[in-house]
Amino acid sequence: MSWLSEALRGGKNPADAAMPYLNQIPPMAKQYFEPYIGYGKDAYGTMINPLNQMASDPAAFLESLMSQYEPSRAYQLRRDEALKAAGNTAAAGGVRGNINDIENEARIADSLLGEDMQTWLQNIFGLQGRGIEGLSHFFDTGYDASKSLEGELSNALGTQGQLAFQGQANQNQSKADMFRGLLKALSTGGGAIAGGLSGGPAGALKGAQVGSRFF
Numbered sequence: 022m023s024w025l026s027e028a029l030r031g032g033k034n035p036a037d038a039a040m041p042y043l044n045q046i047p048p049m050a051k052q053y054f055e056p057y058i059g060y061g062k063d064a065y066g067t068m069i070n071p072l073n074q075m076a077s078d079p080a081a082f083l084e085s086l087m088s089q090y091e092p093s094r095a096y097q098l099r100r101d102e103a104l105k106a107a108g109n110t111a112a113a114g115g116v117r118g119n120i121n122d123i124e125n126e127a128r129i130a131d132s133l134l135g136e137d138m139q140t141w142l143q144n145i146f147g148l149q150g151r152g153i154e155g156l157s158h159f160f161d162t163g164y165d166a167s168k169s170l171e172g173e174l175s176n177a178l179g180t181q182g183q184l185a186f187q188g189q190a191n192q193n194q195s196k197a198d199m200f201r202g203l204l205k206a207l208s209t210g211g212g213a214i215a216g217g218l219s220g221g222p223a224g225a226l227k228g229a230q231v232g233s234r235f236f
Contacts, residue, residue, distance in 0.1 A: 096134065
């Protein structure tokens with residue numbers, strides 16, 4: 022299509038010049054955000070059941086967690102040493118093996134076992150917390166970096182689209198101005214020629230004036 026035909030039709034649509042840039046933004050944004058959408062879905066699938074149990078039945082959650090507990094080596098050493106000391110004391114007092122001696126040893130063992138269980142729980146929750154924090158930091162850092170890059174690229178493509186739109190609009194305007202100028206020149210010249218043929222110089226001047234009225 023010639024520029025004259027485009028001028029008659031109003032020129033190319035500036036939006037058509039902008040769309041190749043703007044159409045790149047959705048797939049580009051999807052490329053950067055999709056991995057983190059997948060991470061979120063995976064995390065949801067992993068955490069939804071434990072979180073629901075913690076919220077609705079914390080006792081059952083704790084019981085399930087404690088089913089994995091085993092007394093530590095440190096507990097066993099401390100218990101053996103404490104029971105040996107308690108037994109020596111009971112023997113020296115002549116009460117070794119009686120009910121009070123047995124109850125005292127049970128209290129010692131229970132106390133040390135409770136401390137060991139609490140230490141185990143604190144370690145488990147601490148490691149879990151650090152793992153969740155580390156994963157969150159990893160996701161946040163990666164997401165923020167991808168979001169910043171995606172924003173910069175989107176802005177760049179958007180700016181290119183605006184420039185392409187404005188450039189095409191300017192070209193359309195320039196062609197339209199040129200076309201109007203050409204038509205005006207042709208009309209003025211044509212009127213002068215016609216006037217000259219019919220009335221000499223005066224007719225040519227009149228024909229030019231008549232032709233110029235249309236522009």
